[in-house]
Every structure is written in structure tokens, then in C-alpha cells.
Amino acid sequence: MILVTGGAGFIGSNFVLDWLAAGDEPVLNLDALTYAGNLRNLESLTGDPRHVFVRGDIGDRALLDSLLARHRPRAIVHFAAESHVDRSIHGPAEFMRTNVQGTFTLLEASRAHWATLPSGEREAFRFHHVSTDEVYGSLAPGAPAFTESHAYEPNSPYSASKAASDHLVRAWHHTYGLPVVTTNCSNNYGPYHFPEKLIPLMIVNALAGKPLPVYGDGQQIRDWLYVSDHCSGIRAVLAGGQLGETYNIGGWNEQANIDIVRSICTLLDELRPDPAGPYERLITHVADRPGHDRRYAIDARKIERELGWRPAETFQSGIRKTVQWYLDHADWVAEVQSGGYRDWVEQNYARRSPNAPR
Ligand code: NAD
Numbered sequence: 001m002i003l004v005t006g007g008a009g010f011i012g013s014n015f016v017l018d019w020l021a022a023g024d025e026p027v028l029n030l031d032a033l034t035y036a037g038n039l040r041n042l043e044s045l046t047g048d049p050r051h052v053f054v055r056g057d058i059g060d061r062a063l064l065d066s067l068l069a070r071h072r073p074r075a076i077v078h079f080a081a082e083s084h085v086d087r088s089i090h091g092p093a094e095f096m097r098t099n100v101q102g103t104f105t106l107l108e109a110s111r112a113h114w115a116t117l118p119s120g121e122r123e124a125f126r127f128h129h130v131s132t133d134e135v136y137g138s139l140a141p142g143a144p145a146f147t148e149s150h151a152y153e154p155n156s157p158y159s160a161s162k163a164a165s166d167h168l169v170r171a172w173h174h175t176y177g178l179p180v181v182t183t184n185c186s187n188n189y190g191p192y193h194f195p196e197k198l199i200p201l202m203i204v205n206a207l208a209g210k211p212l213p214v215y216g217d218g219q220q221i222r223d224w225l226y227v228s229d230h231c232s233g234i235r236a237v238l239a240g241g242q243l244g245e246t247y248n249i250g251g252w253n254e255q256a257n258i259d260i261v262r263s264i265c266t267l268l269d270e271l272r273p274d275p276a277g278p279y280e281r282l283i284t285h286v287a288d289r290p291g292h293d294r295r296y297a298i299d300a301r302k303i304e305r306e307l308g309w310r311p312a313e314t315f316q317s318g319i320r321k322t323v324q325w326y327l328d329h330a331d332w333v334a335e336v337q338s339g340g341y342r343d344w345v346e347q348n349y350a351r352r353s354p355n356a357p358r
């Protein structure tokens with residue numbers, strides 16, 4: 001079996017669902033169920049013996065030791081993290097605890113487990129670290145996209161914590177020989193995306209007739225990838241990636257935030273027209289994010305050259321599926337918009353007094 005950490009979050013739950021749809025190898029899913037973890041994402045696996053869920057923290061060494069000894073996974077795919085840049089600005093401590101200290105604890109437990117394996121299993125073992133393109137910092141307009149050899153220049157507490165974890169993973173390979181691979185992926189979107197992030201927030205706000213808060217001038221660029229393409233990229237690297245190597249995963253799809261928001265509005269105008277008028281009327285420019293990275297873009301040629309991976313979805317097909325998923329899952333949205341969610345929205349947006357559109 002494989003151990004997945006953070007498998008009740010956005011990408012982790014998509015990964016677990018896709019993994020079990022593609023094969024029969026069981027998954028041990030370790031997740032602390034923070035505000036971002038949601039077992040409803042996995043409810044289609046209820047009663048499925050291939051999925052074993054354990055609620056627990058990656059920083060709990062005793063729990064990790066007992067799970068590894070009992071289940072003897074052949075690989076660990078490490079998603080668990082605090083993942084939202086704005087939250088890292090408000091409260092960085094949890095990012096250091098989970099992303100840095102938690103990854104350290106998981107590496108140490110993995111190393112101890114790996115050392116006990118018989119030689120064939122030792123060689124086959126993999127620690128797959130799931131990371132982000134944000135570790136590379138911000139690109140100037142027209143600068144070449146991030147390759148795997150781009151310098152690390154993290155700018156937010158989130159990206160600094162992920163960069164730190166990437167360095168730990170690298171060091172555990174070079175010093176102890178732990179068989180690791182790392183993937184650095186661009187912004188994902190798709191089903192089960194928590195509506196604190198740009199795309200799901202815009203969809204759920206539009207449907208509720210609420211303002212669509214665009215930070216600053218909305219010209220910041222991200223390279224969007226449909227989540228199941230990220231999952232297939234991880235499977236490809238887990239199966240065939242070179243030990244100690246990193247692979248960038250991206251969608252070849254750079255877009256300014258304001259254009260993403262307009263695309264969502266246009267799709268909603270078609271799929272769920274609002275009698276009050278086009279959804280674009282709700283776009284509101286608000287105060288920018290401190291230290292806001294201007295542009296990310298991934299050069300995904302290495303994973304294509306070495307492993308034959310390319311995204312299957314275009315942005316047009318992926319965003320249509322995503323908007324439709326949110327229209328079809330109003331109950332999921334209502335459930336995640338709990339008291340804690342409302343507190344966050346209040347905290348993050350109350351201070352951003354609306355600017356005139358620029
Ligand atoms: P998410 O916030 O939706 O989910 C994180 C999951 O980790 C949640 O289920 C949460 O309960 C769990 N978790 C948090 N702290 C934990 C702890 N201490 N112990 C155990 N579980 C814990 O995040 P996501 O968007 O699914 O991102 C998953 C991974 O992918 C992260 O490592 C993130 O850095 C990386 N990544 C995300 C994106 C993106 O666009 N979302 C892009 C590239 C890389």
C-alpha cells in the first residue's frame with residue numbers, strides 16, 4: 001500500500017480518488033482534518049477496504065512509527081500542509097509547525113522505517129514530496145518560466161515554509177540516501193477546492209450575489225492546472241522519477257487573475273444566468289496582498305521529456321467542469337461554509353477596503 005498524508009484536502013482527496021479509480025493498491029490516508037480537511041470529499045469510498053483513514057498529525061512521531069510498522073507502505077506521498085498564502089500572512093506559526101517541523105518529523109519516521117526494510121523493499125521505497133512553484137518567487141514579465149534549476153526565492157511565509165521543506169527532503173536524500181522525489185506544481189483548480197482560494201471563492205461568491213474581491217489591479221499571473229492533471233503527474237513521477245530529482249508540473253496556461261474571474265463570470269452567465277444581470281457587475285477591486293508575487297509560470301518540459309507527462313485538460317475544458325461541479329454540489333459548499341469559514345472571510349476581507357477599479 002501507499003501512505004498519503006493530507007488526503008482529505010483538496011489535492012490529496014482528488015489524488016486518493018484518482019489512485020483508487022486507476023488501480024487496486026490500497027491507500028493509508030493520514031490527515032489531521034484541519035479546517036481544510038473534509039471527509040465528505042472521500043464519502044464515495046465509504047466501506048471500500050482499499051481506503052484506510054487515520055485522523056492524526058504528521059508531527060506525531062509515535063503515531064507515524066506505529067502506522068509505518070503496522071502497514072509497511074511501499075511509498076509515502078506527502079501532501080499535508082497549510083496551503084493558503086493569505087492565512088500564512090495572518091498567522092505564520094502553523095505553517096512552520098506543519099510544513100517545516102511536520103515534514104521533518106515525517107522524514108525522520110520514514111528514514112527509520114526505510115532502514116528496517118529488507119533490501120528489495122528498501123530499493124523500491126519512495127518518499128514523494130508534493131511542493132509548489134511558489135518556492136521560486138516571482139517572475140518579471142517576459143522572463144522565462146521556472147525550470148527545476150531556478151533559484152529558490154520564496155516571498156511569503158507559506159512559500160518560505162514549503163521551500164524549507166523542499167530543502168529538508170533534498171538533504172535527507174543526499175545525507176541519508178532516503179529515496180525521495182519532489183514535484184513543484186503550479187496553481188491547481190477543480191472539485192473539492194476550498195472556497196478560500198481564488199477560483200472556488202469567485203464561483204461561490206458569484207452564486208451568492210456577493211462581491212468578487214480582486215486583489216490590487218488583478219494583473220497577477222498564475223499558471224493554472226486542472227487537479228486531476230496534477231495527480232497524473234504525481235503518479236508518473238512516483239512510478240518513474242529519478243531519485244533525488246525534482247520535477248516541475250504546470251499547465252502551460254498563464255493567465256491574469258482578472259481574466260480568470262471574467263471567464264468564471266461568462267460561464268456562470270451561460271450555466272446559471274442571474275436575473276439581476278451579468279456576474280461581472282460583482283467584480284470589486286480590493287486592497288492588494290502584502291508581498292504579492294506578480295507572476296508564476298512553469299516550464300514543464302523535463303517531466304514531459306523524461307516521463308511523457310502532459311496535461312490532459314485545457315483551461316476551457318477544466319474550468320467548465322469545475323464551475324459545473326460547484327453548481328452540482330451546493331450541499332458541499334454549504335457545509336464547508338461553516339462558522340470557521342465565515343470568521344476567516346470576515347478577517348481577510350474586512351480590512352481590504354474596496355478600491356476604484358484600475
Ligand atoms: P489543502 O489545504 O486543501 O489540504 C491540506 C490537507 O492537509 C488538509 O486535509 C489538512 O487537514 C491536512 N493537514 C494540515 N496539517 C496537517 C498536519 N499537521 N498533519 C496531517 N494533516 C494535516 O491543500 P492542497 O491545496 O490540497 O495542497 C496539498 C499540497 O499540495 C500542499 O503540500 C501544497 O503545498 C501543495 N500544492 C498545492 C497547490 C495548490 O494550488 N493548491 C499547488 C502546488 C502544490
Ligand code: TYD
Pocket residue numbers: 084085086187196197198199201213214215216218220221222257289
Ligand atoms: P490563491 O488562490 O490564494 O493562490 P496563490 O496565492 O497560492 O497563488 O490566489 C490566486 C491569485 O488570486 C493570487 O494572485 C491572489 C489572487 N486572489 C484575489 O485576487 N482575490 C482573492 O480573494 C483571493 C483569495 C486571491
